Amino acid sequence: MPVTAIGPYAAQALDSQDRFHGLQLVYLCWEKHLMFCAPFTLPLPPHMLFADFIEQVAKPAIAQHPDAQWVDFAQVQWRLDEQPWTPDPGASLQANGIGHKSLLHMATPGLNGLAGTCN
Amino acid sequence: MKSRVYINLQDNDYARAIVEAIVQDNPGAEVQHQPSMIRIEAEGRLEIRRETVEGITASPWDIQEMLMYVITLGGNVEEEDDRFSLHWNN
């Protein structure tokens, strides 16, 4: 049952990609760095290169964390929508399979937050 | 062990006679004084009797008046003309 209603019921999703003026949403979570309280919501052009995403979006987003300066993005272990995944830096977000409202997890083994407390 | 019922009353002059009556009628009741309120707990059942309250204050008392000073309660409620009780069935 999609909804308990008194009669016929038609609903429209409020966050479909066409409502974001050519952009798509991507969520980014840096694991073991809970000083950032939640994953970020990032509105991005689907044709943005993954390399540009790293330089122009991901790096500034995490810059305030003391660990940020030590992150080697070539070594980051990624998950895309909870599946292990290896990005192609020269390809676009779309070509990398990152869809609207996809969630990226980045793990940085060896970097475990403020004094290793996962913060 | 039976579950505990409870009632919290505002800590004021009005409540004092009720608390005294509860202690008289419910030997197992435990009275706790907390910031600005009085909490009374008992195992299984708690009763407030009109007669006892009236005996303490020496004036007529309508049980429904008490609801003005109740902050919270836990248990099944039974309200009669001459008593108010809380109980769990387990």
Place this chain on the structure above:
Amino acid sequence: MAVKKRLNAKEKYRCMTRDLDWEPSYQRHEDIYPHERFEGIKITDWDKWEDPFRLTMDTYWKYQAEKEKKLYAIFDAFSQNNGHTTLSDARYVNALKLFLSGVTPLEYQAYQGFARVGRQFSGAGARVACQMQAIDELRHVQTQIHAMSHYNKHFNGLHDFAHMHDRVWFLSVPKSFFEDARTAGPFEFLTAISFSFEYVLTNLLFVPFMSGAAFNGDMATVTFGFSAQSDEARHMTLGLEVIKFLLEQHEDNVPIIQRWIDKWFWRGYRLLTLVGMMMDYMLPNKVMSWSEAWGVYFEEAGGALFKDLERYGIRPPKYVEEANIGKEHITHQAWSIFYQYSQATNFHTWMPTDEELDWLSEKYPDTFDSLYRPRFEHWRALQEKGERFYNPTLPMLCQICQIPLAFSEPDDPTTLSHRSAEHAGERYHFCSDGCCDIFQYEPEKYIQAWLPVHQILQGNCGGADVESVVRDYYNITPGEDNFEYLGSTEHRRWQDWHPNDKGSTPASPADPDRRQTA
């Protein structure tokens, strides 16, 4: 002739409520009460409805009028004596800002909800109880606004609470909770609000918070709180009677009620995160920790309740174990959200003082020092260097509770909890199994959620940058109503009122960068 002088309470109640009801003869029952059937609840005999409080309308008005007289006398005394100047500390008022914009509008929604379901039930006992509760809720809205109007003369952020409730990102958490209940059928509404919220969880909202107000010198709030609670005892009892009545009416009702209890326990628990945060972080003089309050008012009191309901085939709510684990974590996680997004709130945030940090360590011995203290000490060190931390990005929100995905996995406090589901080709994200389950059962309802972050990014909240959304769409004045407490106009004003009081808040440099991230 024997004339009986007075009716006793039972007889009077029967005459003045149920005896005023009648059976319709020229309209069909289902046309008059069109909402009574579609949820699948089966009522065979409304006369089995028990009214524990045999309160008739005339008695109701008499006592409510007396409550109001007492209450307003105290409001007058409080304001005539400049009660706001003798609070424990001005930081306390930030809890009131959260209360006025987050909770008071819910009282209004409760009024709307009970007025509607009172109309929709064909049982006279249920209708009268809902009618009284609707009027109670309206009274609560009014008394809260009156109590806060005094604070509004002297503090920031209280000026437009109803407007903010409809728009501000974190206020969509309480707003959507109640709208979810009000857009359900009448029986789900009662299970949600009367039982799951009023009976099972509301003590956690009012009792510790009101004691907290008493402990922090806020006589006005204590008084409206206790005045409201005197109605609440009646509401709680209605909640319990509703559940017992529905369960006794038909065995087919049991699984439906169980699912609603599961859903609304979880929704209420998530909502109360805000209250827990208020208790642990926003009361300068603490009464009890969230963890302690959860122990007394949920684990103990709820334990007795669910034991009592066992014989109807009802078990404790699903995911109750996760809530019991969460009590050690959620308030610290919530304060972290508000601290780093304080550029977009209608209240100030701050880092706990040394004493407060020690209190938290003592109350949360298994979690605070290892997981949360390092984060707070880091932020405090940044603040002392004049680099107060604000998060310039927007957070990812749960599709159901609409809280940022800031809660940790029940079995791993160093990993953020995340669940997702697909519906009609679209991805949806959740903070927990509890929220995910709610979505999966009625996806068509929740794909319409108005998620504030997504709405900002769609351009539906005015400007493209956070500062203009906050200023123009929320009507929050940047630099006055929001950001860090230390060095705020409110902090300075408090110091002007108390020139000799150096102990209440630690001296610290003002916050030169506080507008930078907006």
